[in-house]
Amino acid sequence: xxxxxxxxxxxxxxxxxxxxxxxxxxxxxxxxxxxxxxxxxxxxxxxxxxxxxxxxxxxxxxxxxxxxxxxxxxxxxxxxxxxxxxxxxxxxxxxxxxxxxxxxxxxxxxxxxxxxxxxxxxxxxxxxxxxxxxxxxxxxxxxxxxxxxxxxxxxxxxxxxxxxxxxxxxxxxxxxxxxxxxxxxxxxxxxxxxxxxxxxxxxxx
Amino acid sequence: xxxxxxxxxxxxxxxxxxxxxxxxxxxxxxxxxxxxxxxxxxxxxxxxxxxxxxxxxxxxxxxxxxxxxxxxxxxxxxxxxxxxxxxxxxxxxxxxxxxxxxxxxxxxxxxxxxxxxxxxxxxxxxxxxxxxxxxxxxxxxxxxxxxxxxxxxxxxxxxxxxxxxxxxxxxxxxxxxxxxxx
Numbered sequence: 001x002x003x004x005x006x007x008x009x010x011x012x013x014x015x016x017x018x019x020x021x022x023x024x025x026x027x028x029x030x031x032x033x034x035x036x037x038x039x040x041x042x043x044x045x046x047x048x049x050x051x052x053x054x055x056x057x058x059x060x061x062x063x064x065x066x067x068x069x070x071x072x073x074x075x076x077x078x079x080x081x082x083x084x085x086x087x088x089x090x091x092x093x094x095x096x097x098x099x100x101x102x103x104x105x106x107x108x109x110x111x112x113x114x115x116x117x118x119x120x121x122x123x124x125x126x127x128x129x130x131x132x133x134x135x136x137x138x139x140x141x142x143x144x145x146x147x148x149x150x151x152x153x154x155x156x157x158x159x160x161x162x163x164x165x166x167x168x169x170x171x172x173x174x175x176x177x178x179x180x181x182x183x184x185x186x187x188x189x190x191x192x193x194x195x196x197x198x199x200x201x202x203x204x205x
Numbered sequence: 206x207x208x209x210x211x212x213x214x215x216x217x218x219x220x221x222x223x224x225x226x227x228x229x230x231x232x233x234x235x236x237x238x239x240x241x242x243x244x245x246x247x248x249x250x251x252x253x254x255x256x257x258x259x260x261x262x263x264x265x266x267x268x269x270x271x272x273x274x275x276x277x278x279x280x281x282x283x284x285x286x287x288x289x290x291x292x293x294x295x296x297x298x299x300x301x302x303x304x305x306x307x308x309x310x311x312x313x314x315x316x317x318x319x320x321x322x323x324x325x326x327x328x329x330x331x332x333x334x335x336x337x338x339x340x341x342x343x344x345x346x347x348x349x350x351x352x353x354x355x356x357x358x359x360x361x362x363x364x365x366x367x368x369x370x371x372x373x374x375x376x377x378x379x380x381x382x383x384x385x386x387x
Contacts, residue, residue, distance in 0.1 A: 060245060061322050062322040062323070063249070063316060063317060063322075064317065100314060100316075100332070103240055104240055106239075107239060184242050185242065187242060190242045190245060
């Protein structure tokens, strides 16, 4: 681990400590402080929402449909030098899905679909992020929609664009696993069970 | 009196049934409040019917370009002959314009047509929020125009069959069982 990249004074201190001293001191260093040093050493990024998007694609009677969530927030801690310490969380306003037709937007916020009145947010929180080759991360975490949670994992692409980190990925899910589309909407011949969540988050260090 | 060929008669009635069905379905589906599976189903069927009409209209135009329509009786007044020709011409234009405007309307809304849920038809234009209301209005008014033209067409045919009794309508009937007095 290269402490020199860590912005905290604590790491500078540790870095400069001669090894015998460190060994001597280490039993005295509170475990919580060490944990803190590890936890905060990934850098929180500033999300650029204008250049970020969360969209879903699915099929309705075999017709491909793409719709974007107009309101969401994303928090990413990421340091290219220490990708394994990265963390990510995304909150999505379920009532903000734009299907291109006011009537449809109203429909998907209803009880049978997102039930936005009771479950206004869908969320993803990462549990582990592991480097998987150049520009790639494997992300695992918890996806919660409409009061149902599921462990999911997906590959994430990372690149630098104009000084910003851009994270891109796609996560296939089954809508019925989250009770999205109840009653007469359970029919997957009308709206397919398979839904792909596509996202792009642009964030500045 | 000379009748249309069996192929032309078949196309005429097939298109007639499809146009009436798609038109009625268009009125019914847009009247269903909110979004329901039935409504979405009707929208898909309506689009499939429209695409079928467009294809059959193309076939029909080819037939019409390759064949002559049976001549009108010499006794038929000139103004009636030219009005009939104009109305038929308008019906041909609308047979193309109505489904095409609907096709472009759904594309402007970002919803491609997947014919019978199997064949994805070409995206002639991209989704376009500004064009969408224009094409919606265009599709609606072209349909009202078509309804008017079909109404005139039916009234004229019935007049020929039951008032003039000149055999004009019998040229397009599947059987010549309804006899006129040519």
